[in-house]
Structure formats: structure tokens, C-alpha cells
Amino acid sequence: MKYTDINAKKWDEWSKEKWIWTVPITQDQYQEALNGSIKVYLTPQIPVPEEWFSNIRNKKILGLASGGGQQGPIFAANGADVTILDYSDAQLNAERIVAEREGYQINLVKADMSERLPFDDETFDMIFHPVSNTYIQDIMPLWKECYRVLKKGGHLLAGFTNPDIYLFDEELKVVNRLPYDPLANFNEEERQEVIKNEGLQFSHSFETQIGGQLKAGFKLVDLYEDKGTDDLSNYMSTFIATRAEK
Numbered sequence: 001m002k003y004t005d006i007n008a009k010k011w012d013e014w015s016k017e018k019w020i021w022t023v024p025i026t027q028d029q030y031q032e033a034l035n036g037s038i039k040v041y042l043t044p045q046i047p048v049p050e051e052w053f054s055n056i057r058n059k060k061i062l063g064l065a066s067g068g069g070q071q072g073p074i075f076a077a078n079g080a081d082v083t084i085l086d087y088s089d090a091q092l093n094a095e096r097i098v099a100e101r102e103g104y105q106i107n108l109v110k111a112d113m114s115e116r117l118p119f120d121d122e123t124f125d126m127i128f129h130p131v132s133n134t135y136i137q138d139i140m141p142l143w144k145e146c147y148r149v150l151k152k153g154g155h156l157l158a159g160f161t162n163p164d165i166y167l168f169d170e171e172l173k174v175v176n177r178l179p180y181d182p183l184a185n186f187n188e189e190e191r192q193e194v195i196k197n198e199g200l201q202f203s204h205s206f207e208t209q210i211g212g213q214l215k216a217g218f219k220l221v222d223l224y225e226d227k228g229t230d231d232l233s234n235y236m237s238t239f240i241a242t243r244a245e246k
């Protein structure tokens with residue numbers, strides 16, 4: 001089994017357990033979006049600044065690894081033509097449930113973002129990529145794919161973890177070297193233990209996250225930092241969101 005299949009199954013499990021990133025927005029939240037608000041998240045707590053969006057009506061938006069019925073419905077309510085790519089059946093199903101409940105069209109694509117994206121060159125006006133590339137081992141090919149499927153002048157909005165969070169255990173003791181990569185660096189027993197708890201995650205680095213986008217050809221336009229609700233977030237910013245232009 002590919003490691004990405006293991007992670008997709010983890011997301012199916014977390015969806016059954018109703019983990020926060022699998023619970024679709026409510027009808028009231030959808031109604032607010034119909035009234036013109038665009039409250040979407042690339043990182044846990046701070047909504048993406050509305051000035052990061054130009055008019056999205058009729059724009060083609062790819063929600064990349066963005067299933068769960070949280071961000072896609074908000075874009076759909078604001079008149080965008082939305083495609084959601086995800087590798088978890090349960091996360092795609094959550095999108096389907098919201099679309100049927102609210103009566104809008106959405107394109108759902110089951111695919112593994114570590115592979116070539118199943119879209120033609122220059123298909124999308126915007127890619128919205130909430131924190132998720134921590135579930136793939138090599139992100140450079142993904143940044144290149146994002147560049148390929150975006151139209152010229154299009155924007156890539158991406159959220160990702162601060163790599164430093166992978167240094168620590170829950171007691172905030174330093175227990176890992178970076179880059180954190182349980183596929184490359186753990187023995188089978190250790191690997192099975194992390195799979196049970198958090199799936200296969202990879203820390204990456206600022207060089208591969210921000211530098212990788214620049215190497216793929218993007219121009220960085222803006223960024224902000226955010227925190228989670230975990231203990232470490234009392235001490236440092238644990239997430240970053242970037243806006244980049246093709």
C-alpha cells in the first residue's frame with residue numbers, strides 16, 4: 001500500500017470521529033456566505049483576509065486537498081466554479097452532502113496530490129490549498145503541478161505548518177530531528193506507532209515550502225502566521241499562509 005493510501009484511510013477514520021477538519025459548515029454559515037462573506041481558512045484560526053480574493057464570481061477555483069465541506073461551499077455560495085480534489089472518500093462525501101443540501105454544482109475529484117494532478121494546463125484562476133501538504137513526502141512536484149494548472153496571473157493560496165512543530169512531543173520536549181520523515185527515518189515499529197496516532201506526516205522546511213513555490217515560478221505576494229489551540233501555540237506561531245501569483 002502507498003503511504004498516501006494509509007493517510008487517506010486515516011482521514012476516513014477521522015471523518016467518522018468527526019475531527020474538526022472533517023465537519024461541514026452549517027446551513028447558517030452557508031447563508032452568511034450567500035450574503036457575500038468569504039470566511040475561509042488556510043490555517044486553523046485566522047480567516048484568510050478578504051483582500052486576498054479578487055472577484056471570485058464565475059472564477060474556476062481548485063480546492064486542493066480541501067475536502068470536508070468547509071471551504072468549497074463558501075466559494076460556491078459566492079458564485080465560483082469549484083473543483084475539490086481530495087484523496088479521502090469521506091472528505092469528498094462531506095463536500096457532496098453540503099452541495100446536495102444547499103443545491104449547488106461542485107466537481108469532486110478523487111486523486112493523490114503527490115502524483116500528477118488530473119487537470120489540463122492553465123485550468124484554474126485560483127488554487128486554495130489548506131494545510132495538508134504535511135501528508136506528502138515531497139512537495140516540490142506539487143508546487144510545479146500547481147503552477148502548471150493555474151492560469152497566468154492566477155493565485156495559489158496555501159497554508160502549511162511551521163516545520164519546527166515536529167521537533168516536540170506533547171510535553172514540548174525536543175524528541176525529533178528535522179526534517180521529520182517517518183518513512184525515511186523510523187523503524188517499522190516506530191512507523192506503525194505514528195501511523196496509529198497521526199498518520200504519516202512530514203515536516204518539510206521553509207526552503208521547500210516558500211522556496212519551493214518560488215522555484216516553481218511563483219511570485220510571493222503576501223503571507224501571515226497563525227496558531228493552533230495546542231500548548232506549543234502558546235509559545236510560537238505554528239502555521240503560515242502564503243499568497244503567490246503565477
Ligand SMILES: C[S@@+](CC[C@H](N)C(=O)[O-])C[C@H]1O[C@@H](n2cnc3c(N)ncnc32)[C@H](O)[C@@H]1O
Nearest residue numbers: 011065067068086087088091112113130132135
Ligand atoms: C486539514 S485537511 C484540509 C481540509 C479541511 N477540510 C480544510 O478545509 O482545512 C487535509 C486534507 O488533505 C487531504 N489529503 C491528505 N493527503 C492527501 C493526498 N495525498 N492527496 C489529496 N488529498 C490529501 C485529506 O484527506 C484532508 O481532507
